[in-house]
Ligand SMILES: [Zn+2]
């Protein structure tokens with residue numbers, strides 16, 4: 001099994017961080033050795049000065065070599081072979097160090113690009129029956145919630161005149177509800193407080209002062225429930241939109257916590 005493909009941006013960050021750490025060590029050795037080398041003439045007996053100078057100079061050379069090696073390693077990062085992979089949802093190219101074979105999150109649109117047995121799950125374009133919005137959805141998805149009009153859609157692959165098509169029907173609520181999720185807010189970034197409050201105001205259908213009050217109560221122990229009993233796709237989409245505004249969001253299987261109020 002080949003090693004997991006890594007994003008070039010992650011590889012770069014790791015390499016640069018490690019190179020910088022090594023360079024700092026080299027610089028410290030260099031400075032300490034130079035200072036000792038300078039001051040030893042005042043403290044070391046003259047007959048031993050020669051030996052000490054050799055050791056001190058050696059330390060300067062070693063320190064210098066470590067710094068140069070670290071800088072060299074930093075420059076090598078840009079030479080790593082890049083394997084660009086286009087996100088099937090937003091077409092942004094993401095660079096990897098090897099062809100990816102497992103799920104990854106697109107850093108541009110935040111959607112998870114799925115793989116099945118090492119092969120990327122193809123994406124199809126469907127059109128919402130209600131608002132005619134086009135969506136790109138993985139071929140393995142059987143139900144989807146239109147994030148424009150919130151309508152749950154049932155996707156059934158069929159054949160029409162010998163061509164494979166997807167039938168988009170209204171979702172009768174028959175899909176297994178045991179994978180339905182609750183969306184919980186546990187913390188948020190104060191710098192985006194206002195934007196997040198506006199978003200919550202919309203989702204929770206409340207006013208801005210109340211949205212702010214509710215946000216302020218959110219914590220790890222007592223999270224603020226943003227959505228209840230939602231299809232996974234919808235829960236994921238709300239989670240993403242809140243995370244974009246600095247919210248810390250977790251998903252929980254509906255009913256997992258016991259006393260969650262039921263959606264009527
Ligand atoms: Zn994308």
Ligand SMILES: [Zn+2]
Pocket residue numbers: 128129130131132133146147148149150151
């Ligand atoms: Zn729609």
